[in-house]
Amino acid sequence: MSNPSLLILPGDGIGQEVMAEVRRVIDWFGAKRDMQFDVSEDLVGGAAYDKHGVPLHDDTMAKAQEVDAVLLGAVGGPAYDDLDFSVKPERGLLRLRKEMDLFANLRPAQCFDALSDFSSLKKELVAGLDIMIVRELTSGVYFGEPRGIHMEDNMRVGINTQRYTEAEIERGARAAFEMAMKRDKKLCSMEKANVMESGILWRDVVTEVHADYPEVELSHMYADNGAMQLVRAPKQFDVIYTDNLFGDILSDCAAMLTGSLGMLPSASLGAPMENGRPKAMYEPVHGSAPDIMGQGKANPIACILSFAMALRYSFDEGADATRLEAAIEKVLADGVRTGDLLSDENSTAVSTSGMTDAILEALDASL
Ligand code: NAD
Numbered sequence: 001m002s003n004p005s006l007l008i009l010p011g012d013g014i015g016q017e018v019m020a021e022v023r024r025v026i027d028w029f030g031a032k033r034d035m036q037f038d039v040s041e042d043l044v045g046g047a048a049y050d051k052h053g054v055p056l057h058d059d060t061m062a063k064a065q066e067v068d069a070v071l072l073g074a075v076g077g078p079a080y081d082d083l084d085f086s087v088k089p090e091r092g093l094l095r096l097r098k099e100m101d102l103f104a105n106l107r108p109a110q111c112f113d114a115l116s117d118f119s120s121l122k123k124e125l126v127a128g129l130d131i132m133i134v135r136e137l138t139s140g141v142y143f144g145e146p147r148g149i150h151m152e153d154n155m156r157v158g159i160n161t162q163r164y165t166e167a168e169i170e171r172g173a174r175a176a177f178e179m180a181m182k183r184d185k186k187l188c189s190m191e192k193a194n195v196m197e198s199g200i201l202w203r204d205v206v207t208e209v210h211a212d213y214p215e216v217e218l219s220h221m222y223a224d225n226g227a228m229q230l231v232r233a234p235k236q237f238d239v240i241y242t243d244n245l246f247g248d249i250l251s252d253c254a255a256m257l258t259g260s261l262g263m264l265p266s267a268s269l270g271a272p273m274e275n276g277r278p279k280a281m282y283e284p285v286h287g288s289a290p291d292i293m294g295q296g297k298a299n300p301i302a303c304i305l306s307f308a309m310a311l312r313y314s315f316d317e318g319a320d321a322t323r324l325e326a327a328i329e330k331v332l333a334d335g336v337r338t339g340d341l342l343s344d345e346n347s348t349a350v351s352t353s354g355m356t357d358a359i360l361e362a363l364d365a366s367l
Contacts, residue, residue, distance in 0.1 A: 003036045004315050005067040009044040012089060013288025014298035015073025021300035021356040022071065022307050028360055032367060033320060045075025045089035055092030064096055069314040071307060072283040077290045097137065100279045102268035104175035105137040105247065109254035114332040115341065118259030121231065126257050131237045132183065133254055134176040135247025137268060139168045142244050162198045164243065169205040175269060176241035177213040186238035188219045190226040190246055206241065223250065230254050261286040262299030262340045265306035267313055280314045282306040296351035299338040301328055304359065327362035
């Protein structure tokens with residue numbers, strides 16, 4: 001059987017710096033765990049624009065469709081701010097998501113004990129927090145028609161349409177139930193069935209899909225209550241499944257419970273390919289951080305945790321994903337910090353590569 005294939009798209013700014021660290025981690029798994037990946041690398045975002053005049057070349061798009069997983073750094077930066085909308089770096093990212101039809105966006109919110117002081121909530125509410133939000137990514141109010149701004153009775157009217165087919169709700173629900181099966185078997189579905197017809201359909205379809213996953217404990221919650229519960233008692237949740245709009249807001253809210261942007265990974269999954277693996281793209285939540293680029297200050301953990309998600313969700317290597325997460329937890333518990341994780345100005349930060357050195361050492365110790 002051929003090795004699993006990975007396409008690395010470092011992108012711009014610190015995307016390139018953190019991805020260089022991920023390559024060291026991939027090499028470690030090759031050397032020490034005999035996990036060989038066929039790794040190729042290409043351009044996206046501003047870097048692709050500089051070379052090709054577009055933020056994603058067609059050849060790169062074709063490669064992304066063929067590989068087992070795409071790992072993306074970050075795109076954008078001040079040099080590209082004035083470009084026409086059609087060639088802005090972010091368009092490269094959106095094209096990947098759209099053409100790969102990545103409909104399930106996984107946003108974990110995990111609070112490492114050593115960082116629980118960083119949360120805006122009380123330590124005891126977030127210590128040990130580990131929730132996963134599955135957000136429907138390709139439909140809903142961001143895409144529904146009709147949309148636009150038009151004149152009515154001499155007044156401008158803005159319109160967006162919340163529209164979901166049962167097939168769209170169902171495929172995301174299956175991804176969410178599958179996720180729950182790999183975790184604590186608890187799924188909370190969030191919508192606004194009290195005031196929205198699309199919410200009633202959402203609740204019905206999720207309930208129907210539940211019949212195929214009887215081991216999972218399913219609950220339903222109105223999304224506004226969900227927002228309150230996330231900041232009141234977040235540890236009550238395991239997996240949350242919600243639509244594109246509510247998911248956008250709830251996942252950012254949940255992410256901030258955990259502290260720094262430099263710690264947050266994500267995955268976007270699509271339909272299974274011929275080999276059974278889902279189409280998949282993994283990326284840190286943060287952007288290209290132009291304010292710290294080129295200074296060795298970027299925290300590589302979000303990107304390394306994104307690779308851990310690839311191990312778990314694309315390559316069925318859950319035990320090694322856990323090994324990598326545990327190594328990161330150990331390093332943080334030992335007090336190793338990049339600048340974004342320091343609250344005390346007198347403490348010393350390690351560099352981007354210094355953080356990876358410590359993680360690789362902890363991985364060695366795990367063998
Ligand atoms: P950002 O996420 O790049 O940075 C926000 C703040 O967090 C900055 O102060 C930055 O230094 C810090 N930060 C982010 N990641 C960090 C890390 N790994 N380690 C340490 N500190 C980190 O968001 P922004 O400043 O609003 O945007 C900068 C550029 O990135 C813009 O061009 C924006 O469009 C783009 N962007 C891209 C993505 C993406 O590629 N997915 C996401 C968000 C923003």
